[in-house]
Amino acid sequence: MKKLMVLAAGLLQIPVIKKAREMGVYVIAVDDDPNAPGMALADKAIVPGGLMDEEKLVTIAKEEQIDGVIHPCSEVAMNVMGRINDELHLSGISKEMAIRATNKHLMREAFEKYGAPSPKSILTKDEEDAWEIFCEQFSTNAILKPSRNSGSRGIAKVEKGITKDAFIELYRRALNESRDHSVLIEQFIEGPEFSVEVIVWNGEPHVLAVTDKKTTEAPYFVELGHNQPSVYPVEIQEKLKAGAIAGCKALGLTYCAAHCELKVQNGEAYLMEIGARMGGDFISTELTHLSSGIDMVAATINVVLGVEPNLNPVEDKHGVCIRYFTPKPGKLVAIENEEALNDAHVYDAEIYHKVGDVIPEVKSSLDRSGHVIVIADTVKEAIDRAERMIKEVKMITA
Template structure:
């Protein structure tokens, strides 16, 4: 591939792979004008009208459209822009992790390493590697048909989880409790539509059946430099009721014991070593059953679901600024705290019925509620049709709270969310006989 013209601007741009709107304010707080180049899939850029969004970002220099989901495209990119001289390569979404890791290698910058990125992106491979390192994992097998799922279920004494090995945002994940549910669950899990957030070309379907582990759920967010943890946080997680394990709320720090927090941090550090992860952020999810942390999955990127925001509020810490400094090979701008000073939570809002949004009420009351620092119902515009809660994209909004303890932060978020009402026009009934 021939070399392409460089986007004009100051030397040493940060290259962010994947466009995440919720991070723009945090990045804009410390990145100077014309200092960021975004890389996004052409289909996604068009569907999300990113050229228009970029025009409003003072820190953004250019958008480069590139099919970064595909193998080998980081090497192609490096050949096309050999003189780009970036200061850092940052993966913003799950699908960007391997591309960003390889691109960092090609430009000689800190990064996860391609080997670690490939392990993290394949949940089945991650299970094999971490199990060999002594990390507890639920029983798990690749499945290619409902018959495979049924066979695995019949080998277990309890429910199982059916999930893709290569997707994000709980897409295609379902708990299966009865053999009679298998066929329907398989069909539901094959519907892995992420709309405007993924390319139009098909993504390989790769499915796992796994043992269901009952217990409290947590995630560990760890900033790592050359394999060594610099900052560790433990987040508590709650789920919406039902067969789809979609996050209802997160709280920082987790409302648990110091001993369990240390154990979760130690297991995450062991995972970092086992995968060969070098530099960046890992976001590892765990279920603790009878005192044993079982690995759910782990991402080699910043978490979503506003977890970085509540981390920054609770400690406090400039997490994004520190992350970007480490990715540039620099020291964080300030000492990194070991303990949170307060507690912060995010509570999600989702309609419990199907239908089309007619109006949203109660936002002002929710915003005035005790402890509330932010309310956003941008996921419920008038005219949006809700068909049920199956993954994170099906949620409608968030409430964020700040309090003196985790339990209080969660209660305040729950109280504020209860004040919000989404009016839905019911779906029309089909004509009689259909």
């Protein structure tokens, strides 16, 4: 029986833990929180007392004689995962690859060197340097983003004409959210957002799905929903796929899942960033198998165990859409018409808050209040039904 170490055991990791056990894999869940919900689902649970402590985790991996390690839908311990792969000579990305795939500045350098399509990007020294760069080197609107983080944390649009004080406030917010205390300023690409879900095997990227995204407006651009398959023209989808493949090759990815985020402006695709992991927001764990019939979770598990993945459909294909609840900020006083979620087209739904909770302003993906996943014969029908349910279920705040 192969042994798989799963780094983190939160809600996002549960589908991987469950799937691995279904596949007959012995699962070792590792999380600093002994009460993390995935811990009870694993064959063995370990509380390391420092999930990002490379030496400690390498020691555990050796003692457990694991055959593979995975850190799904998260980037916090990517470097640790890469170090374990290096030390134990396992399938999966190296620490060098993990660093490139979690540092947006190094990622941009790799894209530029390879010729992968991406926006102009400059690493700033401090807030005064960033302001000077914005004023002198950008003729268009720009984006401030932490060089290391995910989930839209710290990202903000800065428009030409913004005051210096307002710019610096947004810069400091981005800096505060950056794990390596640095901030990029980038060309703002005006256009719709997408992700491309990929499995990389033996250095060759295989596209499984193109995901359309719905986000909030400036300044935070928090994702409010996704749908598969894409409703955009084939020629746009082909450019997105080509950009994702070029980006994976630019980063030198060899054995992993990849979640590639892109935007389209004037008919051309631009890489925003690539996570050398499965995407969050249920994209890799649920949407991709529902729309493509391909089990991305099983494929990813096999890849990190050194087993060639099955990239053929194994189930029926659907139109699928996820939408997130984002009620007005304030104290939650009532939830009305929640029974609307008891619909045959609802694949999964959850309200994250209860009456009495305080609903925050939506500044990152952590601030959303619930979700509904809808499947239908066509993606347009799934979108229409999901949008309607988001309106029908009312979370009343005061």
